[in-house]
Ligand SMILES: C[S@@+](CC[C@H](N)C(=O)[O-])C[C@H]1O[C@@H](n2cnc3c(N)ncnc32)[C@H](O)[C@@H]1O
């Protein structure tokens with residue numbers, strides 16, 4: 001009896017070691033895929049850490065792969081919700097999910113995913129594309145050494161107020177919103193400005209009445 005207990009404990013330990021080994025090999029592969037000779041990572045004037053061209057990058061170059069954990073849509077959605085809760089609590093987290101296909105997402109919130117440092121810009125020099133189920137950040141034009149790499153995060157206009165943009169480009173619209181939705185955004189910004197002016201006018205006339 002004692003002998004069979006020992007054997008099953010040994011089997012469990014072996015399985016644990018083999019699973020561990022598989023997991024570290026999987027992570028090592030992703031770490032390698034996530035590296036890029038084209039990019040460096042430094043402090044950014046847009047937001048905290050950004051990614052910069054380590055050398056001149058020709059238009060069309062697959063500059064870096066956006067690697068992460070492949071998840072079924074439901075699981076990815078739950079992670080997104082958990083992360084959004086963390087943002088509310090700490091103001092720190094961001095959502096890193098990318099659509100891979102109609103059933104799967106890629107959760108890029110992993111330390112080995114260096115592409116997660118790429119900031120958004122209203123005048124981006126890169127775009128994102130899915131090529132054979134892998135996500136790539138691709139140069140939209142020739143990029144000079146030391147230029148910060150950026151792409152359009154493609155955020156929905158619905159949440160515009162939550163994401164002020166500090167990209168500093170000439171065409172910055174002030175919010176991180178997908179370029180496709182800029183016409184809708186511009187209408188919303190105008191409406192909000194009108195609302196604020198009306199509020200200010202009411203406040204001013206109230207304080208004038210009080211003084212009289
Ligand atoms: C995926 S991270 C990008 C890397 C980030 N700079 C860092 O150091 O973690 C996304 C977050 O960076 C910030 N960010 C990226 N682009 C921005 C921009 N144009 N304006 C303001 N904040 C930006 C936002 O807080 C966003 O949620």
Ligand SMILES: [Zn+2]
Nearest residue numbers: 122165167172
């Ligand atoms: Zn901007």
